[in-house]
Amino acid sequence: MYSTSGAGPKEVASASTPSADDALFRRISWRLLPLLFLAYFINYLDRTNIGYAQLQMQETLKFADTVFGLGATVLFLGYVLFEIPSNVLLTRIGAKRTLVRIMILWGLASAATAFVTTPTQFYVARFFLGMFEAGLVPGALYYLTLWYPLERRGRANAIFLMGAGFAPILSGPIAAGVMTWLHGRGGLDGWQWLFALESLPAFALAAVTLLRFDDNPGKARWLTPEEKSHVQALAQSGNEGRDAGHLGTALRQPRAWGFGLVCFLTVLGIYALAFWQPTLLKSMGLSLIQIGLVSSLPAIAGATASFWMASHSDKRRERRGHFTVAALVGAAGLTTAALLQQHLLIAMVGLVFAGAGLASALTLVWASVGEVLPREGLAASIALITTCSNCSGLVGPLLVAAIRQATGGFGWSLIILSGALLLACVAMQVILWPSKRISSPMSVPARHL
Known part of the structure; x- marks a missing residue:
């Protein structure tokens, strides 16, 4: 049991035992972190799969090397320009709806890239991909601050960020398999299949996020009222006046x-x-x-x-x-x-x-x-x-x-x-x-x- 009546953050934290806290945050981690890990994993794939797609795009679309280089650049332009606005919107509509919005829109932008035929269309698709995915990393890191106290937050952040670390290990075999075995199927080139198929996990993740995520511990129906108050108190403790x-x-x-x-x-x-x-x-x-x-x-x-x-x-x-x-x-x-x-x-x-x-x-x-x-x-x-x-x-x-x-x-x-x-x-x-x-x-x- 967590005693919360009339207690501030420090008092609430001291009313629990380390083993009880470990069990509680283990449940929270299994609820949140696998999906966030997969989100960053898929995001990194969708961001960098152009490196493999261009091997066939150059043959069918005749794009010059500078077209692909500029396409990679405009993605980061969209990312840099819209990272802060995305986080501002997050504070207004909540973390769950923000993450769902990001996943759906970046999936649409990735899928749309399968149908570009001109450099301008390619630049627009890449820019929108960067713009839509801009809020994922800062949004997820902010979301974790609502759930984890300072002493546990570093490990939670690490698991989330590891998604991008593992993505390059599998991105090559996945891209090569799709572009080789599906090339010409349904009248589409292999690179088109790559963009189309790798956009699908984003939509699946959006659906799971909508069903399993809560904006904050206070809205988590899978926590008891005592657990909600306890988690919120721990997450807030140590943050007051910190690097504001x-x-x-x-x-x-x-x-x-x-x-x-x-x-x-x-x-x-x-x-x-x-x-x-x-x-x-x-x-x-x-x-x-x-x-x-x-x-x-x-x-x-x-x-x-x-x-x-x-x-x-x-x-x-x-x-x-x-x-x-x-x-x-x-x-x-x-x-x-x-x-x-x-x-x-x-x-x-x-x-x-x-x-x-x-x-x-x-x-x-x-x-x-x-x-x-x-x-x-x-x-x-x-x-x-x-x-x-x-x-x-x-x-x-x-x-x-x-x-x-x-x-x-x-x-x-x-x-x-x-x-x-x-x-x-x-x-x-x-x-x-x-x-x-x-x-x-x-x-x-x-x-x-």
């Missing part, structure tokens, strides 16, 4: 801008490879099925390496040296793939090392943010860093497309991305200087893009 605004403080923090630069330079390579790696592999002579299978290897390496590096960094209580190793490994991998593209096996080893280094580096950046920046204005600082990170999506894919069209290959673009990682390495040394030891490890998931 302080945007001016964040803007005056040189290290916040420094972390933003490091994230931009690191994510530049992540998004560039996400959209162009399939085309790069095709240029090495791989078939569609081979591309789908092989493209999973860098993602698997990234997930494995980032987990190991974060754990080792926590254990050693050190960030700067670990980031240096990760960035150098990623840069070496990109350079190897650039210089030895004609040697398939060596180039693939390079891409695997690039995936491991990029993912690990980004994990270590976010692990350092909460340890280096002051608590005042930390939320605003994180928002600033995230915005800088997302801006890499406006640059990376289009940069690779322009360089490939000008040079006829991917070599120079990979070299430039390698240089960006080295520059990030230098910036990270400055940000963390002179202290490289940390006082309280705080691992934060890497895949918030």
